[in-house]
Amino acid sequence: MLRKNLHLSLFLAYNFAMNKRTNEEWLADLRAGGDQQAGALEDLRAIILRGLPYAIAGRLNPNSPESEALVEEVVQETLMRVLEHLDTFEGRSQFTTWAHKIAVRAALTELRRVRWREVPLPEMDMNDDEDNSYRELPDRQASPEDQVDRKEMMKRVNRIIMEELTDKQRKALMAVAMQGFPLEEAARRLGTNRNALYKMMHDARLRLKKRLEKEGLTPQEVLSVFEQVGK
Amino acid sequence: MKLNQLLQRLFGAKQKETLSMKNKMQVQKSEKIQKVLTMLSNTQEVEMTCDEVFAALDQFAELAARGEDVSRLMPLVKHHLAMCPDCQEEYRVLESIVLNAV
Numbered sequence: 001m002l003r004k005n006l007h008l009s010l011f012l013a014y015n016f017a018m019n020k021r022t023n024e025e026w027l028a029d030l031r032a033g034g035d036q037q038a039g040a041l042e043d044l045r046a047i048i049l050r051g052l053p054y055a056i057a058g059r060l061n062p063n064s065p066e067s068e069a070l071v072e073e074v075v076q077e078t079l080m081r082v083l084e085h086l087d088t089f090e091g092r093s094q095f096t097t098w099a100h101k102i103a104v105r106a107a108l109t110e111l112r113r114v115r116w117r118e119v120p121l122p123e124m125d126m127n128d129d130e131d132n133s134y135r136e137l138p139d140r141q142a143s144p145e146d147q148v149d150r151k152e153m154m155k156r157v158n159r160i161i162m163e164e165l166t167d168k169q170r171k172a173l174m175a176v177a178m179q180g181f182p183l184e185e186a187a188r189r190l191g192t193n194r195n196a197l198y199k200m201m202h203d204a205r206l207r208l209k210k211r212l213e214k215e216g217l218t219p220q221e222v223l224s225v226f227e228q229v230g231k
Numbered sequence: 232m233k234l235n236q237l238l239q240r241l242f243g244a245k246q247k248e249t250l251s252m253k254n255k256m257q258v259q260k261s262e263k264i265q266k267v268l269t270m271l272s273n274t275q276e277v278e279m280t281c282d283e284v285f286a287a288l289d290q291f292a293e294l295a296a297r298g299e300d301v302s303r304l305m306p307l308v309k310h311h312l313a314m315c316p317d318c319q320e321e322y323r324v325l326e327s328i329v330l331n332a333v
Contacts, residue, residue: 051332100289108317182320183317194317199280202274206276222268226264
């Protein structure tokens, strides 16, 4: 009953707040200080509480204590960041969407940290040149020629990866592209940040693509050699 | 005789297990290479970074929610979202909030 009332009041606060302020008014109130600012922060808090818990419900049950604790922490952090970065709001969206964006990032960063904290970054396992499994294991669906093609191509791609990329780039590629690690978590373990890791991986992808081109291959052509398997 | 059968069963089973493990590893390896190649084939010379995409994500989400053609209006953001699992995930959550608020 209490929870229901709480939700109802949040809903009313949300509607009221949404209809109450234009972007300019949000900015003016949040910059004002005193009661004016406190009121705006309270409204913004209610708006975030209205949207966020349900949007992350697939990752965390909104009625669990963990969710309440996480959301509370995220809302605090969001309000702080909103005030801190107010000058970067360019008015290209509704102010509340901009604030939601900050809340979503804070929430998912925390959820990823918790979910992946026990998972070590995978070790590189592409450098085993002498792999006999292809010879020992005839693939019933692939012709012997296809198997040779695949084996040769696998070796060639591995060699290119070893020759073109730095150790860090290989680790990042392995973790993110192959193992499904979030960039943010891979970056944390590699002692960098997500933005820098994306740039590093983009550079790595470009290097590999150009090297394939130099060898007269496109990624699509190489891919087709693997995709024939099992067809 | 019984010992012989037992040994055969044991070793036979072990051999099978080793083979299926190797087979599994081989399939996994091939899948990993395919994932990398797919990323390579989608790689563009110029791509936006996560920070640049974050700066534009609220605008992108509202445009998409209004049914605008975001592939035409903000192609680099759209491309980054397809390449970056973190930004993609954040966009999906923001999208659901924006759609609910509309």
